[in-house]
Amino acid sequence: EAQVTQNPRYLITVTGKKLTVTCSQNMNHEYMSWYRQDPGLGLRQIYYSMNVEVTDKGDVPEGYKVSRKEKRNFPLILESPSPNQTSLYFCASSSIRQGKGNNEQFFGPGTRLTVL
Amino acid sequence: QKEVEQDPGPLSVPEGAIVSLNCTYSNSAFQYFMWYRQYSRKGPELLMYTYSSGNKEDGRFTAQVDKSSKYISLFIRDSQPSDSATYLCACWDSWGKLQFGAGTQVVVTP
Numbered sequence: 203e204a205q206v207t208q209n210p211r212y213l214i215t216v217t218g219k220k221l222t223v224t225c226s227q228n229m230n231h232e233y234m235s236w237y238r239q240d241p242g243l244g245l246r247q248i249y250y251s252m253n254v255e256v257t258d259k260g261d262v263p264e265g266y267k268v269s270r271k272e273k274r275n276f277p278l279i280l281e282s283p284s285p286n287q288t289s290l291y292f293c294a295s296s297s298i299r300q301g302k303g304n305n306e307q308f309f310g311p312g313t314r315l316t317v318l
Numbered sequence: 319q320k321e322v323e324q325d326p327g328p329l330s331v332p333e334g335a336i337v338s339l340n341c342t343y344s345n346s347a348f349q350y351f352m353w354y355r356q357y358s359r360k361g362p363e364l365l366m367y368t369y370s371s372g373n374k375e376d377g378r379f380t381a382q383v384d385k386s387s388k389y390i391s392l393f394i395r396d397s398q399p400s401d402s403a404t405y406l407c408a409c410w411d412s413w414g415k416l417q418f419g420a421g422t423q424v425v426v427t428p
Contacts, residue, residue: 245362246418247416261417306367311361
């Protein structure tokens with residue numbers, strides 16, 4: 203089954219304790235991206251990657267790191283989490299080949315993070 | 319100022335009515351326009367995907383894009399209670415930057 207998986211689904215942590223949220227896709231997609239969703243603000247892009255070893259900042263990259271060492275994986279790293287990073291996080295992937303429907307972004311199930 | 323603006327609602331309509339949703343955007347680099355539906359506690363799922371100005375129909379859903387006025391719309395005909403969800407517009411510039419609107423909550427009452 204084609205899918206994007208994220209782990210963990212729920213996480214409660216404390217300020218300053220490094221954490222990693224994993225994201226993996228099995229569709230051989232070149233493009234992967236991380237978003238955070240907050241009430242009233244919608245989905246905001248954190249980082250994206252057009253291919254292996256290529257990453258770029260989205261709208262809200264501060265406090266986050268990513269890496270793209272393999273095509274299927276795109277982990278999100280919070281080196282020193284703070285309470286304002288409490289949010290719902292989504293990973294997504296898509297093909298970048300031009301053509302009808304090729305650029306549909308497939309979203310993971312989400313990770314609800316609480317930083318105390 | 320956000321590059322994609324969308325009224326957050328909520329928008330409440332009776333079953334069978336037409337739901338009208340819209341967004342405006344400010345970045346001329348956006349080339350692809352999408353509408354996603356998101357149910358509570360779920361990730362967004364793609365509903366409609368358009369590239370050029372004009373209309374696109376898919377069943378009960380019609381997406382409109384007017385690039386000259388930077389305005390995108392989604393219409394849902396014969397709305398059903400199962401259409402109750404949050405609808406998000408999204409604009410993509412093909413270089414990787416994807417901007418979402420804030421999402422409009424739609425409630426279809428039986």
